[in-house]
Amino acid sequence: MAHRLDVLGLFDNEYRDDGFRTCSVTGLEVHRSAENHVKLFGLTAVVALLYGGILAITVAMTRWEVVGLLGPEAFYKHLSLHAWNLLIFWMVFMEIAILYVGGPMVLGRRLPFTAIAKTGWLVMAVGAVLVNYSIWTTEPPNVAPLLTAYVPLPIDPLFYAGAIVFILGTVVAALPFFVTMWQEKQDQPEQTLPLVSFAAFVTAIIAVEALVGGLVAFTPALLWRLEIIEWWDAAWYRQMYWIIGHGTQQINLVAMIAVWYFLTHVVAGAEVVSEKVSRTAFILYLFFINLGAAHHLLSDPAVSTGWRIWNTSYAFYGATFASLIHAFAIPAGIEAGRRKRGKGGGLFGWLTSAPWSNPVFSSTIFSIILFGFLGGTTGVMMGQLQLNMTWHNTFATVGHFHATVVLGTTVAFMGLVFFVIRTMFMRQYISERLATLQPFFYSAAMGVAVLMMMYVGILYGVPRRTAEVVETIPGTEFSLSAASPLFAIFGIFALLAIAGGILFILLAVGSLLFGDRIESSDNNADLVADGGGSERSSTSSASEPRDSLAMATDPDDPVHAYEMRGTFVICLVFLAAFVITYLLNWYLLTQLWSIGA
DSSP states (O other): OBOTTOSTTTTBOOOOTTSEEEOTTTOOEEEHHHHHHHHHHHHHHHHHHHHHHHHHHHHHHHHSTTTOOSOHHHHHHHHHHHHIIIIIIHHHHHHHHHHHIIIIIHHTOOOSOHHHHHHHHHHHHHHHHHHHHHHHTOOTTSOOOTTOOOTTSOOOHHHHHHHHHHHHHHHHHHHHHHHHHHHHHHHOTTSOOOHHHHHHHHHHHHHHHHHHHHHHHHHHHHHHHTTSSSOOOHHHHHHHHHHHHTHHHHHHHHHHHHHHHHHHHHHHOOOOSOHHHHHHHHHHHHHHGGGGGGGGGTTOTTSOHHHHHHHTTHHHHHHHHHHHHHHHHHHHHHHHHHHHTTOOOTTTHHHHTSOTTSHHHHHHHHHHHHIIIIIIHHHHHHTSTTTHHHHTTBHHHHHHHIIIIIIIIIHHHHHHHHHHHHHTSOBOOSOHHHHHHHHHHHHHHHHHHHHHHHHHHHHHOOBSSOSOSSSOOTTOOOOOGGGHHHHHHHHHHHHHHHHHHHHHHHHHHHHHHHSOBOOSGGGGGGGSTTSSOOOOOTTOOTTSOSOOOTTOSOTTSOGGGSOOHHHHHHHHHHHHHHHHHHHHHHHHHHTTOOTTO
């Protein structure tokens, strides 16, 4: 039955009289209230991705100085819009959708208080429009805020107001998720939450912490800009700002890992090797992940040496250890699950036989690999007190967060959008061939562009945030022209990556508008690890959102009955890459000075 506010049939699915339907892919009982709101927030996120992606063209073609598209002032304005739409709006709208998937959908419940969810969406949308308008209309003496609207820089008060409105809207939109968790524990007091729901719950707690930090930073800054208070402490502002400034990226990370567990299980048949270990890793995030924000302040004179050492050693490695647990648990789960289904011959047969033509699977795996090798390792480098000196405020920093947020989170979320198109909007891709190609093309092009960002930053010290550096640095004869060849490679692959992003938007929007409607569960059989036909058992745990072991030799075998030697080899390769990168960065640090010269 179509929703009364249905547009182009996008909210039209067949539900039973009680409002539920059974998903043919996950086997979950899905209520229309949860599904429609996932679609609403997901569609809004794609709009933000489209707008931020358009701005990626002007930003990249300015930093590639052979083109030099924009002047310094216009460049910083475009860069600010690019960052806010892709780092904040695309991500946060998607993350609210993920909370609704991890909560009511996985638990088979209605979404409570739908009016509050809609209010949250509306307030978030108003906040996003205000932030975009304030940046676009910025005029001197105000400056565009990028993501570091530091006090006492003159920033348009409307920007602070828009940011506060968006944060409040996000908190409101998250309330139905927390109510769902409370209702579940009231109804099932002895039952543990499914792993995906548990991960979503941890994500939501970290999100609340980050959002409260944002309110503590932006509210007095707004009062100061409105001249209601005469002075505000810049050091205090920076400390509070980075709770949300970096905390929002930690929300991305935890939400991304929840998506990894969910999608690898559904489309590749992954098993959870140890629920206790995986849950422990999420709890470590709860205590330590937001301390990663400290690396932004390691060059700040306002913090003590003890504060720096604590945040960049003992506390920081708590989060790193959690990530290493997931780095083993997820591929091990894929290997064990596929071997259990008889799809794992040899050392890597479980991987080579995987459904690589399925964009949901390939996006998820590329996200895991590229985040781990490029985003995760460089994050550890930047989080260390000494090595941070060689990365801080160089273009390598930009490369790091493109490796984490773009190659990691965005690619994972692209896979989730591909999944939602087929299973919630019930549409076939307008082109199966292009949908298969897109994750390979985008990930490869963006991967090279990211490496070039890191190289020019680390090897030549090219700064971030500036419109031009290779041709000229105002007021100095110092030359960075040696970086030109790498910038040329960066420019070419940035254009290719943007083309891959455009292809994703065309596939997503085109499939929603023109894709054939999926009328039978057989049309989605290729999304299921063992060919479909699954139904969720009433006794199955939520970490097992579907009961799909029809092709397993013995479905009752424990997951530890299957070897994981392929994962062990991959982990050794990852460890070797980690050690080499670590030592190389220390070598480069030693080249910055010489004793007795």
